[in-house]
Amino acid sequence: MPDANQPQPSEIAGSAGRAARIGLWLGPVLAIVSLLIPMSGLAWEARLVLAMLLLMATWWITEALPLAATALVPIIAVPLMGIDVGTDARGRLTCATEGLCRDALADPLTNERLLNLGDLGTHYANPIVLLYIGGFLIGIAIERWGLSTRIAYGLVARGGANPKHMLAGFLLAAGFISMWISNTSTSLILTPLALSVAAGSAVNGREDPKFAAALVLAIAYAATIGGLATPIGTPPNGIALTQLRAQGIDVSFGQWMAVGLPAVIVLLPMAWLTLSRGLKIDPAGARGAQERVRQELGKLGPLSTPEGRTAVIFFLIAGLWMISTLIADWIGTALLGGARIDSGHVDTMIATLGAILLFIVPAGGGAKRAILIWDDAQKIPWGILLLFGGGLALAAAAELSGLSRYLAESLRGVADLHPVIVILMVGLLVIIITEFASNIATISLMGPVLISLGQGSDTLGAAAFIVPAAMAASMGFAMPVGSASNAIAYGTGKVKQADMIRRGLVMNLCALVVLTIIGLTLAPLVLGGA
Numbered sequence: 001m002p003d004a005n006q007p008q009p010s011e012i013a014g015s016a017g018r019a020a021r022i023g024l025w026l027g028p029v030l031a032i033v034s035l036l037i038p039m040s041g042l043a044w045e046a047r048l049v050l051a052m053l054l055l056m057a058t059w060w061i062t063e064a065l066p067l068a069a070t071a072l073v074p075i076i077a078v079p080l081m082g083i084d085v086g087t088d089a090r091g092r093l094t095c096a097t098e099g100l101c102r103d104a105l106a107d108p109l110t111n112e113r114l115l116n117l118g119d120l121g122t123h124y125a126n127p128i129v130l131l132y133i134g135g136f137l138i139g140i141a142i143e144r145w146g147l148s149t150r151i152a153y154g155l156v157a158r159g160g161a162n163p164k165h166m167l168a169g170f171l172l173a174a175g176f177i178s179m180w181i182s183n184t185s186t187s188l189i190l191t192p193l194a195l196s197v198a199a200g201s202a203v204n205g206r207e208d209p210k211f212a213a214a215l216v217l218a219i220a221y222a223a224t225i226g227g228l229a230t231p232i233g234t235p236p237n238g239i240a241l242t243q244l245r246a247q248g249i250d251v252s253f254g255q256w257m258a259v260g261l262p263a264v265i266v267l268l269p270m271a272w273l274t275l276s277r278g279l280k281i282d283p284a285g286a287r288g289a290q291e292r293v294r295q296e297l298g299k300l301g302p303l304s305t306p307e308g309r310t311a312v313i314f315f316l317i318a319g320l321w322m323i324s325t326l327i328a329d330w331i332g333t334a335l336l337g338g339a340r341i342d343s344g345h346v347d348t349m350i351a352t353l354g355a356i357l358l359f360i361v362p363a364g365g366g367a368k369r370a371i372l373i374w375d376d377a378q379k380i381p382w383g384i385l386l387l388f389g390g391g392l393a394l395a396a397a398a399e400l401s402g403l404s405r406y407l408a409e410s411l412r413g414v415a416d417l418h419p420v421i422v423i424l425m426v427g428l429l430v431i432i433i434t435e436f437a438s439n440i441a442t443i444s445l446m447g448p449v450l451i452s453l454g455q456g457s458d459t460l461g462a463a464a465f466i467v468p469a470a471m472a473a474s475m476g477f478a479m480p481v482g483s484a485s486n487a488i489a490y491g492t493g494k495v496k497q498a499d500m501i502r503r504g505l506v507m508n509l510c511a512l513v514v515l516t517i518i519g520l521t522l523a524p525l526v527l528g529g530a
Helices: 018-036 044-062 073-080 100-104 117-124 127-144 147-157 163-177 183-200 209-226 235-246 253-276 283-300 305-322 324-335 343-360 382-401 403-410 419-434 439-456 462-472 484-491 497-520 522-527
Strands: 084-087 093-095 110-114 362-364 367-370
Touching (some): 018 044, 044 073, 044 403, 073 117, 117 382, 127 147, 127 343, 127 382, 147 163, 147 283, 163 183, 163 209, 163 253, 163 283, 183 209, 209 253, 209 484, 235 253, 235 382, 235 439, 235 462, 253 324, 253 343, 253 462, 253 497, 253 522, 305 324, 305 343, 324 343, 343 367, 382 403, 403 439, 419 439, 484 497
Antiparallel strands (some): 084 110, 362 367
């Protein structure tokens, strides 16, 4: 069982192992070597960005530094590179370097200058970063007042004494909760509940090992899958949103859900089929597990005032997110004289409203405090937000230096392959990388390549590449290090590594097929094919 007093698995903490020590020196070496190799048609500024990308990729993959610390590299490096930029007709910064960028210009640029730290700093305070701050605070409130525990036991209790139905209850609970709070937090909250139910199934002092393993894996897999449904469910989703917006594709909370929720609806039953196969326990053990669920649910008592008020705010904000596009249209018409406001920015405003309400509304129930106080906000994973900013800054540097255009030309042959082959290749590569590296770092590094594939393809737009790749970055089912949720499940001692790998590979294959279909159909249909 995870111990709250011990350090918990983290995807951004860094490592002190041999690979980290090697990576610390290998990164600068690769960066220098890349500058020495002749590259025809690539401007010097773009070569400097490529060197930075190799440095950051090596440090991220080997965890030579804490991942958030590596994300700070662009703040020092990019302003020193002398990247020429200008303003296009729409008022956006665009690449003005010699070569591919200059040759591709249809209209002259205005306000030409060097990319500076002020430009770069905006990526560390991107609206998506602010959206995540609000989302994290809502998740903290749900966890703080035990609403997530009540949801979990309430769903599992509906399964009765049937072990497969209990398994389904845990899958549904973890899947739903991880839509709104981090996958790691979901696993930390629900894994002890799963272990308690498994212990309740013991007959003559012995619990069924297959039942216990299935329950803890259900939490890990469902936490991973559920995060696909919403922009705040897992950080790679947010990175994908910013990558799409960089290509002029405005994506709202509801639009993302229209793509992500179907993936969850399909993958959760696949996880249930994978984990429930051959699952049988002694009838007495099943009744014992059912009784344990009833006991734990009884201990929670009736819905408390703080839980109820937290739930009201949560459902209010979730409902507003669903209609953020309509709200954006109303704001533009009624308040801004017809001017347009991005629905994505409205999503961030709604998240901020929810956070402020949590600090204003009294918890009630005898608690002399608001639902959230600032001490609760210290639980926000600030390192993930820095990692967000570093990935966005890296992608922006690649775009504005001309590196993305160069990659687009280089990858044109790949982009023109059959769409199924291309998306399968991208998804498979991302899944393999994310089994051993941070999912945020993986999609951040893939950003320039994905944008380049979109630019180089005559048949597919950016959404077809970026969305399935971002979702695939969370699909580390097979290895204990594939995700923090896997590490928590493996750390219980209930799951053998061989069993995790065997079932995880099945889930990886299922995810690859499902995400490829989504990339070819839903993503371009809902998010656009630009």
